[in-house]
């Protein structure tokens with residue numbers, strides 16, 4: 109066997125790729141994980157993540173029926189039922205498998221969706237702090253396990269195209285150390301993390317203004333897997349949606365205000381307005397929906413969240429890493445005034461427009477009837493709070509993009525599908541490269557780490573059973 113011949117080549121060394129690589133090596137395959145990052149702590153969303161494994165904000169070890177309900181509630185039925193089934197059935201096993209590899213978890217808070225946080229936890233402060241935290245530790249551990257089981261992690265190796273022979277995926281071409289290299293493999297798993305880091309793909313699918321999105325993660329997902337697989341005939345789910353959060357607009361110039369605190373809870377209780385003081389979206393659909401809405405709006409860098417003292421001291425303190433007081437500590441912009449005209453002046457918002465919006469909004473809050481508001485304001489998920497108690501606040505917003513939710517269509521075994529619904533033999537995908545699990549019109553989120561770990565395992569196991577079958 110040539111040194112570049114493998115049973116399985118995995119593209120990407122995030123959680124999806126490392127889980128797939130280790131599991132496949134454990135099952136006896138000769139595995140290479142190709143990772144374009146060159147440092148042992150190469151950046152990826154998995155390493156930078158908060159590290160909580162949950163299914164749609166529910167403990168993955170809850171009964172399957174509870175998980176199904178949570179996925180349905182969050183995605184409103186967008187998730188492909190076959191993929192949902194794998195997710196709810198396999199998430200607890202994925203946690204147990206990670207623990208068997210030596211992964212450590214702690215309970216991160218009172219809410220049960222925080223029961224499985226990779227240890228040690230990140231501090232509860234604003235800013236980016238991943239070094240030595242749970243996800244970083246876990247990825248290093250998986251790299252070590254891969255090595256122990258005979259697999260290899262090839263850093264500074266960027267997959268560029270698939271090798272297709274008679275419609276079957278038989279390996280890939282990659283750039284390694286400046287040279288082009290061919291890796292022969294019985295199967296390939298694409299786990300390169302989405303396309304949020306590619307401005308052109310963002311422009312095509314998400315917003316005409318990709319430069320106005322704040323990258324809220326490592327931005328290493330540049331759509332390579334998507335492009336390679338499409339060339340091989342792969343189908344995709346809708347690509348117009350991303351997982352992200354509302355951030356203080358200073359995130360473009362102040363690294364202390366991202367990826368936390370998120371401003372979702374505040375915006376879901378108050379109003380989001382443009383420079384004219386007009387509401388621009390349904391705040392009641394939550395922060396991920398609003399981040400998508402702002403990204404698609406005609407002026408993504410002109411939205412502000414407006415709220416009052418009650419919201420600041422209530423929902424403002426409710427997040428794990430709360431805007432109150434973390435945003436001020438991180439020197440993020442918070443306009444504050446005792447009266448609305450002064451607030452509008454400070455925030456660069458039209459005072460008359462804002463006063464009119466607030467009059468309508470507060471009247472609706474008083475009646476408990478929001479039907480007359482335009483844009484509509486739903487109240488089932490996040491109850492609108494009146495903005496009437498001084499001091500009043502405004503924070504300039506931007507949409508933070510973490511990963512793209514749309515991607516390659518896969519089946520329950522993680523096999524990449526063509527438009528006709530047939531699997532492309534030898535080609536798998538896992539993690540943020542895949543679609544059909546989260547997203548949809550309401551940007552429903554099911555948990556990126558669970559999706560990565562579950563489908564990493566699934567793809568590795570299916571590939572192993574097929575490859576071992578072929579070898580027999």
Ligand SMILES: Cc1cc2nc3c(=O)[nH]c(=O)nc-3n(C[C@H](O)[C@H](O)[C@H](O)COP(=O)(O)OP(=O)(O)OC[C@H]3O[C@@H](n4cnc5c(N)ncnc54)[C@H](O)[C@@H]3O)c2cc1C
Nearest residue numbers: 120122123124144152154158160267301325539540556557
């Ligand atoms: C700040 C933050 C907080 C988060 N918190 C949570 C949380 O608490 N819970 C949760 O469930 N999710 C969370 N997420 C989301 C979660 O991190 C991701 O959904 C998940 O880690 C995706 O894993 P992945 O393996 O698919 O992608 P990634 O971790 O992004 O890995 C993809 C890898 O592929 C590599 N790559 C890309 N292209 C190529 C190529 N052509 N060749 C070779 N390598 C390539 C990249 O360099 C990268 O290392 C968070 C994300 C961020 C940024």
